[in-house]
Amino acid sequence: MSNVIDEVPSEFRDVIVELLGEREPELLSALRAQEKPTLDQQEAVIDALGDAFTENLGAGYEPTERGVVIDNALGTFLTRWPAEELSDR
Structure with missing residues (x-):
């Protein structure tokens, strides 16, 4: 069985x-x-990565290099598991 982390x-x-x-x-x-x-869990991932993204904004609120990676990681996660395909359990 693969797991969520392995699927990223x-x-x-x-x-x-x-x-x-x-x-x-x-x-x-x-x-x-x-x-x-x-x-x-998806909401918790959004919160955690969203907070990290915010902490990695540079001048003019442009994301730093790390901020771009975090943003892309979150986008990839959400694309792989869209909310409409998830359940409350």
Whole structure:
């Protein structure tokens, strides 16, 4: 069985694992143990990566290089698991 984290493309997996490990370690563990996220878990991923993105804005509120990676990682996650395909459990 593959899990949510394994399904994230390798180019974004490390940043998602790093950020969730720092900010939401229980969520990271849960995502490593299931095939797809719940709606609540998706919201928690959005919150964690969104906060990290905001912290990586530079002059003129343009994203730094890391901010771009975080934004792309979040976009990839949301594309892979759109909300309409997720359940509350």
